[in-house]
Amino acid sequence: MLAASNRLAGAIAFGLALTLGAGLGAVARGDHVVVHRVGASAPAPTPSATPKPTPTADRSGTVSQQRVRHIAEREGFAFLRPPGRNGEVSRWDPCVPIHYVVDVEIGPPTAAADIAWAIAQVSKATGMRFVDDGTTAEQPDDRRKDVRHTKSGWRWAPVLIALVPDSVFHGKGLHADKDSLAYTDPAIYSDEAGDAEIVTAQVVVDADDITDGGHEDPGALGPTLLHEFGHLAGLDHVHRSGEIMQPDGGGVVSYGPGDLAGLHYVGRAHGCVADAALPTDSDDFPR
Numbered sequence: 108m109l110a111a112s113n114r115l116a117g118a119i120a121f122g123l124a125l126t127l128g129a130g131l132g133a134v135a136r137g138d139h140v141v142v143h144r145v146g147a148s149a150p151a152p153t154p155s156a157t158p159k160p161t162p163t164a165d166r167s168g169t170v171s172q173q174r175v176r177h178i179a180e181r182e183g184f185a186f187l188r189p190p191g192r193n194g195e196v197s198r199w200d201p202c203v204p205i206h207y208v209v210d211v212e213i214g215p216p217t218a219a220a221d222i223a224w225a226i227a228q229v230s231k232a233t234g235m236r237f238v239d240d241g242t243t244a245e246q247p248d249d250r251r252k253d254v255r256h257t258k259s260g261w262r263w264a265p266v267l268i269a270l271v272p273d274s275v276f277h278g279k280g281l282h283a284d285k286d287s288l289a290y291t292d293p294a295i296y297s298d299e300a301g302d303a304e305i306v307t308a309q310v311v312v313d314a315d316d317i318t319d320g321g322h323e324d325p326g327a328l329g330p331t332l333l334h335e336f337g338h339l340a341g342l343d344h345v346h347r348s349g350e351i352m353q354p355d356g357g358g359v360v361s362y363g364p365g366d367l368a369g370l371h372y373v374g375r376a377h378g379c380v381a382d383a384a385l386p387t388d389s390d391d392f393p394r
């Protein structure tokens with residue numbers, strides 16, 4: 108994967124330098140953060156690979172970090188990653204549209220409408236604009252490249268929202284936990300100052316494991332996507348009644364008050380991300 112990325116990267120650096128300009132600061136590739144939604148019948152939440160929210164008792168870190176932790180805990184949400192030294196959190200640049208493609212060939216007939224329904228809610232809660240780039244035959248892949256060459260030059264890959272059969276979901280090459288029915292794998296890039304930006308993601312749903320009770324059914328595609336799109340926007344799990352960001356969704360079918368507070372926090376209300384994390388001079392994308 109590394110060799111392939113590096114090979115691709117030479118062209119990317121060139122393309123970005125041409126189309127978007129250089130001098131955007133060093134960018135180090137962050138670790139992928141994979142967050143799962145476990146099935147309602149699962150015995151216990153599966154520990155995710157993400158750091159857990161820091162408890163109130165922990166007074167370590169800077170004042171800014173403590174302040175942001177306090178806000179999240181008080182409001183009832185959690186960030187994908189702990190806040191950095193200046194209190195910054197991993198999120199999208201909410202000032203530019205987020206493009207997504209969908210692979211719903213094997214999903215229920217309502218799949219495309221369910222996705223649009225859930226996207227509309229996360230868009231409203233964050234103030235971010237999402238652009239439907241249409242259907243794709245692309246399959247999710249842990250080795251998916253984060254950048255694409257388009258007619259306009261190199262761009263971050265669109266978010267891939269894919270419904271796959273159970274055999275694929277639990278097959279080789281995907282991050283899915285044994286008990287999960289969906290997961291989100293955002294790509295987060297960090298700069299040297301610790302600022303981190305989500306730039307693309309894969310949202311993968313086990314089409315054989317979802318139920319078909321519509322938007323009032325916690326196990327159906329719509330509410331499942333509300334939970335996953337919470338991850339997509341930058342939220343982690345919370346253990347608080349009434350929030351859909353509980354590890355198993357908590358039987359909730361809409362965003363709760365903490366969910367909405369978190370989506371608001373990572374959204375447009377907190378301004379644009381100043382320096383887009385373009386991989387022009389990172390180790391992953393050498394010139």
Ligand SMILES: [Zn+2]
Nearest residue numbers: 142143144354
């Ligand atoms: Zn989850």
